[in-house]
Amino acid sequence: MAAVKATSLSDLKSTLSGFRVIGIDEGQFFPDIVEFAEYMADTGKVVVIAALDGTYQRQGFPSILTLVPLSESVIKLSAVCMVCYAEAAYTKRRGQEKEVEVIGGADKYMAVCRTCYSQDDDVPSKEC
Known part of the structure; x- marks a missing residue:
């Protein structure tokens, strides 16, 4: 089916x-x-x-x-952090929308690790 x-x-x-x-x-x-x-x-x-x-x-x-x-x-399951390539358990939104549900793919969201989740930019942290 x-x-x-x-x-x-x-x-x-x-x-x-x-x-x-x-x-x-x-x-x-x-x-x-x-x-x-x-x-x-x-x-x-x-x-x-x-x-x-x-x-x-x-x-x-x-x-x-x-x-x-x-x-x-x-x-x-976990993903791969799109910033530092470590194991990623979180989703980070790209953009300024505040609604919980915003439809989109890689243009709106990216998988991130705990360290990169708290970073304001998409540059790998030294802690990763």
Whole structure:
């Protein structure tokens, strides 16, 4: 099956009834992710969710944090810091927007390590 674009996961329940495994990308953006994932898991589906656990302000996405104790397994991945190439656990926003959700890719966001997160420029710190 090809990827399905959705803004609400609950609208897809009947469409997905014939599948055993359900994959969800960008889970942090679905307001009904917790209820949907629990429902699907309770009906015997394997639910795999890829999501950010925190915002560019290092605040948790509540729905994703709610899923952690409900999950059989959680794997936290890291990226590579786009400044110093160390292991990166954070997202830094490029630009001046203050909203939590700003749609964009590498033009708006970059993966950074703890040290580079607190730097005002994109120059590697001596501490990295």
